[in-house]
Amino acid sequence: MIGGALSLTGVQAPLDTPGFKGAQVAVKYLNDNGGLLGKQIEFVNIDGKSDPVTVGNVAVELIDKGAEMILAPCDFDFGSPASREAQQAGIVGLSTCASDPLYSAWTLGDKQFTLSMWNTTMGAVAADYAKEKGWKTAYVVTDQFIAYTKSLSKYFVAQFKANGGEILLEDTYTNGDNNFSAQLARLKALGKRPDVIFVSSYGTDIGMIIRALREVGYDAPVLGGDAYDDPALHTALGEKMGNNVFFVTHTWMGPEAHPDMPKFIGLYKEMYKEDPDTSFVATGWDSIMLLAEAVKAAGSTEGDAVAKALEDGSFKLLTGELDYGTAAEGHVPNKAAVVLELKSGKPQFVGWRRPERIPAP
Numbered sequence: 001m002i003g004g005a006l007s008l009t010g011v012q013a014p015l016d017t018p019g020f021k022g023a024q025v026a027v028k029y030l031n032d033n034g035g036l037l038g039k040q041i042e043f044v045n046i047d048g049k050s051d052p053v054t055v056g057n058v059a060v061e062l063i064d065k066g067a068e069m070i071l072a073p074c075d076f077d078f079g080s081p082a083s084r085e086a087q088q089a090g091i092v093g094l095s096t097c098a099s100d101p102l103y104s105a106w107t108l109g110d111k112q113f114t115l116s117m118w119n120t121t122m123g124a125v126a127a128d129y130a131k132e133k134g135w136k137t138a139y140v141v142t143d144q145f146i147a148y149t150k151s152l153s154k155y156f157v158a159q160f161k162a163n164g165g166e167i168l169l170e171d172t173y174t175n176g177d178n179n180f181s182a183q184l185a186r187l188k189a190l191g192k193r194p195d196v197i198f199v200s201s202y203g204t205d206i207g208m209i210i211r212a213l214r215e216v217g218y219d220a221p222v223l224g225g226d227a228y229d230d231p232a233l234h235t236a237l238g239e240k241m242g243n244n245v246f247f248v249t250h251t252w253m254g255p256e257a258h259p260d261m262p263k264f265i266g267l268y269k270e271m272y273k274e275d276p277d278t279s280f281v282a283t284g285w286d287s288i289m290l291l292a293e294a295v296k297a298a299g300s301t302e303g304d305a306v307a308k309a310l311e312d313g314s315f316k317l318l319t320g321e322l323d324y325g326t327a328a329e330g331h332v333p334n335k336a337a338v339v340l341e342l343k344s345g346k347p348q349f350v351g352w353r354r355p356e357r358i359p360a361p
Helices: 013-032 053-063 076-089 119-133 147-162 181-189 204-214 231-241 260-270 280-298 305-314
Strands: 002-004 043-044 071-072 092-095 113-114 139-141 168-172 196-200 222-224 247-250 315-317 320-324 333-335 338-343 346-353
Touching: 002 013, 002 053, 002 147, 013 043, 013 260, 013 280, 043 139, 053 071, 071 280, 076 092, 076 113, 076 147, 076 315, 092 305, 113 147, 119 147, 119 196, 119 222, 119 338, 119 346, 139 147, 147 168, 147 196, 181 204, 196 204, 204 222, 222 333, 231 320, 260 280, 280 305, 305 338
Parallel strands: 002 043, 002 071, 071 092, 092 113, 139 168, 139 196, 196 222, 222 247
Antiparallel strands: 247 338, 315 320, 320 333, 338 346
16 A cells, blocks of 8 residues: 555645646556455545645555555645655655655655655756756746755855856745735836846746746746746746746656656556546656566565665656656655746746756755
């Protein structure tokens, strides 16, 4: 039994629901092909409701029901309570895509992992892409919402400066304000237009900020992280506003990203009668397949054995090749990232990127 505390309602749902769907496809695929250790896999998810307390309580309930591993939500603030409960129970916990370096063995324990690259990589890839494009000056906006939004900007700024770029202004925003006028006034007061605008935000606020910038004539490229990998955002921006927007995410739902992607898309369509529209579905599939590989290597679902198999293994996933550091190294996920571009509100594949140099967490 694999227990899931993924949030299917609330602000976290656009990231967790696709992962839940991808995990369901993976479980069916494994069970159709013999299961795991000679047994069928049971995946039980209870809605974490985008509430950390609920997520922790859900994890306790699942462990009491017999869960031998835990899938945690795609964020440190929302997902860490589930991993803390998994650690307390002596079992492996895995976040489908939490990227703040706080999601580590240092803070959560020696049996806890995240499938995602850390923001050290995500921010560095964004900064390196800016250098690649010749963008030398940046205006940075950091949503004060959660650890993810705050640390992503930090690592982008560190890498952008290390690459010789100049930060014209570091500004802040509070999630839910739905008013960007004060930030626009400060941007205008600079008297100099940035080559690129880096916006680290979350949920529907991303679209509001981008529209506010565009409506007053700021047409510089906008750059961000995987929270932009949301079909609702792309639809909200539409053909007019959804241009010159670039973001770093986990993979691309097309054969250009991975030779096995068409197979996964076929299985997904068979189950859901539609194409997957965000890379977060692949994080769910990969999370289950990663745990399955580790259990096979360990020959057991016992926590220490599975954790060691994850530390020792090297995994070829839809979201890129992955190997973990040791617990002493925080279980750092060594992994590449994908850059996508929005054109007329539609995401386009730019390519895989792996920074040569990564800021220290």
